[in-house]
Amino acid sequence: MKLVSLGTLCSPATQIVFRRGQGGIVSPFSWQRSTPEIVLNTLQDDFVTLLNRDKYVYNIRKGYTHFHSRINIPNASGPYPITNELMVGELGYHISFAHSDPLENLDDYQKLQAQCDYLKKCLNTSDGVGYLMNIFQPYEWYTDAFVGIRKIIPEDCKFFVCRMDSEQNLAPELNEDNIYYGAFNIGDHTQRLVIPSAKYPKPNLLDKWKSYDRAHAYGMSEEYTKMVDKIFY
Numbered sequence: 683m684k685l686v687s688l689g690t691l692c693s694p695a696t697q698i699v700f701r702r703g704q705g706g707i708v709s710p711f712s713w714q715r716s717t718p719e720i721v722l723n724t725l726q727d728d729f730v731t732l733l734n735r736d737k738y739v740y741n742i743r744k745g746y747t748h749f750h751s752r753i754n755i756p757n758a759s760g761p762y763p764i765t766n767e768l769m770v771g772e773l774g775y776h777i778s779f780a781h782s783d784p785l786e787n788l789d790d791y792q793k794l795q796a797q798c799d800y801l802k803k804c805l806n807t808s809d810g811v812g813y814l815m816n817i818f819q820p821y822e823w824y825t826d827a828f829v830g831i832r833k834i835i836p837e838d839c840k841f842f843v844c845r846m847d848s849e850q851n852l853a854p855e856l857n858e859d860n861i862y863y864g865a866f867n868i869g870d871h872t873q874r875l876v877i878p879s880a881k882y883p884k885p886n887l888l889d890k891w892k893s894y895d896r897a898h899a900y901g902m903s904e905e906y907t908k909m910v911d912k913i914f915y
Contacts, residue, residue, distance in 0.1 A: 683914050684811050686804050687712040688721050688831065693846065694814035696901025697910060709804070710797040715778040718817065718827035725805070725834050729798040732777070738785040809838040812914040816844050816900065821863060829859050842913050846900050854909055864909045868900060 685704060687694035689711035698704045698712075710732065711721060724732045731737060784791040804811050813835055817824065821843065828843060835841050842854065845865040854864035900906055 684804070685910070685914065686801065686811055686813050688813050688815040689714060690716045690718060690721065691816050691818075691846075691897040691900075693816040693844075693897045693901035693906070696898045697814070697906060701902055701907055707796055707800040709801040710794055711777075711801075712797070713779075713781045715780065718815065718824040718831065720777055721815070722827045722830045722834075725831065729802070733795060733798060735785055735791065805834060805836065807839075808836045811836070811839050813839060813841045814844070814910070815842070816846055816897070818846055820848075821845060825859065828861055832859060832861055840913055842910070844906065844909065846897075852905060852909060854913060862913050866903075866905045866909075868903055868905065 685694075685698045685702060686709050687698055688709065692713055692715075695708055695712035699708070710724075710729070779790075782790040782793070784794045815831075821828070828841075832841055840862060841860075842862040842864065844854075844863075847867050848865040850867065851863065851865040854862040857863050
């Protein structure tokens with residue numbers, strides 16, 4: 683089984699790469715922060731806008747690069763408005779490239795192109811691929827986007843959406859949208875230890891997650907791992 687992250691945080695990719703040891707190319711949403719609507723629009727757009735570097739602007743305060751979706755998403759509307767104070771004069775949905783710079787770094791841009799090609803190939807594979815997406819907000823806020831994504835994913839491939847910082851639902855079952863839905867809360871993630879993996883193979887290298895690594899702590903957690911096991915293995 684090949685697992686693919688559809689974002690919208692780093693948790694699914696952390697599970698796939700560090701808990702599962704799945705190497706190689708990842709999807710373009712693996713290490714970015716986005717929204718389900720952005721993911722849907724990017725898939726519907728066949729990645730054209732995502733790969734258009736004219737859409738990128740810099741986050742001055744933190745140095746991140748942001749891709750802004752201009753496809754069917756009014757900048758200041760949606761299930762809830764997102765005010766990004768770190769953007770200069772901008773209000774709306776965005777993808778944050780926190781770990782790369784496809785605007786200034788050609789290698790990073792070529793890697794993004796390869797990631798888009800990889801995800802296209804996965805979406806053209808009828809089985810043997812599973813899709814993961816994590817969210818912090820209620821499932822109901824994004825139902826239309828989830829249904830749209832589910833229609834793009836091949837019918838025989840499973841799609842798992844997990845809400846973090848939420849009520850417990852550790853036994854995900856298929857819902858009426860043909861999507862597996864789970865939810866859990868790890869509490870104080872700074873008390874969670876990094877679990878030995880390909881990146882941290884030795885116990886003496888274990889350390890507590892920092893506060894800005896909350897999404898990673900979720901991805902490495904036993905609770906999330908057991909849900910992924912139940913659905914895909």
